[in-house]
Amino acid sequence: MVKSSRLPSTSLTLPISNSESCALPSRTVSGMGQVETDEIYVGVDKRGVQYVFPVQAKGGKDNLNVVQVEQDIAMCTEKFPSLITRPIGAQFMSDDVIALFEFERADESVGIASERHYKLVPPEDVTEDDLHRYRQRTSD
Numbered sequence: 001m002v003k004s005s006r007l008p009s010t011s012l013t014l015p016i017s018n019s020e021s022c023a024l025p026s027r028t029v030s031g032m033g034q035v036e037t038d039e040i041y042v043g044v045d046k047r048g049v050q051y052v053f054p055v056q057a058k059g060g061k062d063n064l065n066v067v068q069v070e071q072d073i074a075m076c077t078e079k080f081p082s083l084i085t086r087p088i089g090a091q092f093m094s095d096d097v098i099a100l101f102e103f104e105r106a107d108e109s110v111g112i113a114s115e116r117h118y119k120l121v122p123p124e125d126v127t128e129d130d131l132h133r134y135r136q137r138t139s140d
Contacts, residue, residue, distance in 0.1 A: 029078055035071045042083065052076045052083040059092030069103050069110050096120040 027035045039055040054072035058064050069087050076085040087110075089101040097119050104113040 027075060029071065029075045032071060032074055035075045036068065037072050037075060040076075042080070050083045051086050052080040053086050053088050055088045055090065057090040057092070064089040064091055064101065066110050073105060073110070093117075 027037060029035050037054045038057045041053040041055065043051050043053065045051070054076050056064055056068050056072065069089065072087050073085050076083070076087075087103040089103060091099040091101070093099055097117055100116050100118065102113045102115075103110050
């Protein structure tokens with residue numbers, strides 16, 4: 001399965017010109033066993049640098065877990081050794097808000113590299129002025 005997506009370029013400060021979701025035949029990692037990853041995207045930026053984006057998504061009473069992020073990093077390092085791993089987490093919150101995180105490995109631990117919050121709104125609530133402002137923001 002391969003599908004196009006703007007999730008990596010939307011959630012990160014990294015301009016990804018192309019990204020696709022892919023299904024792995026096996027998500028087993030040597031020395032770890034089975035790894036549960038919600039989505040995996042691969043992408044390339046304008047300079048030709050290739051990335052892999054494992055995504056963890058949680059909602060309700062479930063919270064993002066650093067152990068799962070570490071497993072995602074290990075899985076991507078093993079399955080995509082020539083790509084740069086950029087783990088993403090999506091936390092569905094109250095009032096139709098989604099928090100998107102990018103994680104990074106610092107020394108021996110995993111930390112948050114960036115965090116952004118998005119409010120989901122019905123399409124009819126988005127005005128032409130809103131769209132114009134969004135286009136201006138993304139063209140910078």
